[in-house]
Amino acid sequence: MQARPRRTGRAPRRPRLTAADHIENGEARIVVLAALLFGAIATVPPLVGFSLGLTRSPTPSISIIGAIAIVALTVALSWGAIAMATRFAMRPAPIDAIGGRE
Numbered sequence: 001m002q003a004r005p006r007r008t009g010r011a012p013r014r015p016r017l018t019a020a021d022h023i024e025n026g027e028a029r030i031v032v033l034a035a036l037l038f039g040a041i042a043t044v045p046p047l048v049g050f051s052l053g054l055t056r057s058p059t060p061s062i063s064i065i066g067a068i069a070i071v072a073l074t075v076a077l078s079w080g081a082i083a084m085a086t087r088f089a090m091r092p093a094p095i096d097a098i099g100g101r102e
Contacts, residue, residue, distance in 0.1 A: 028082045035078040036071065 051060040 028079065031082060032075055032078045036074055039074055 047060040048058050052058055055061070
């Protein structure tokens, strides 16, 4: 015969999600892509202005390596900011961490 679980009147505890669980889902990818999109849109007017002033051509010249470096830096900074904020928000409450509510 199997013992019945004791009822305490509380709902069972759900497993706590980690920061990695939240970062790996689509939310972080959407934020990173939005950062790339809006960052690219915001840089067009200054780049065209500099290009007109320096080369008298409205099309700015940038190397492929430079563009890849800018995109990589943007992704790293935005992903890092999301990861740090998520870890901070998802950390356990201090009273739970030391086992005060057992």
